[in-house]
Amino acid sequence: ALQRAEGSSINNLLPARVAAVVAADTPAHVLVRLDAGGTPLLARITRRSADQLAVTPGQQLWAQIKTVALLG
Numbered sequence: 001a002l003q004r005a006e007g008s009s010i011n012n013l014l015p016a017r018v019a020a021v022v023a024a025d026t027p028a029h030v031l032v033r034l035d036a037g038g039t040p041l042l043a044r045i046t047r048r049s050a051d052q053l054a055v056t057p058g059q060q061l062w063a064q065i066k067t068v069a070l071l072g
Contacts, residue, residue, distance in 0.1 A: 001062040002053060012065035016041060018057050021050065030055075034063055041065075 004013060016034040024031045030050045034041040041063055045055075053061070 001064055004062050005064060008064070010064045010066060012067065014041075014063045014065065016061060016063045018055055018059045018061065020057055021055055036063060 001013075004015075014036045016036040019033040019035050019040075022031050022033070024044055028047055029044050030047055032043045032045060032050070032055060034043060043063065049055075055061070
């Protein structure tokens with residue numbers, strides 16, 4: 001998200017900076033490497049979402065994390 005979400009059921013919101021955007025395993029997705037205050041995160045999002053948000057390296061945004069989507 002480009003702004004902190006209000007009125008959402010997602011409780012895990014982290015300010016982050018986009019470190020890189022690279023191709024994923026399918027043409028419909030991209031991998032976004034994030035830096036959340038020194039903690040690296042990797043997000044797999046749709047190419048459509050990346051285009052709509054104009055996700056680019058260096059951009060500040062809010063990572064919205066659903067706990068069911070975490071991998072350890």
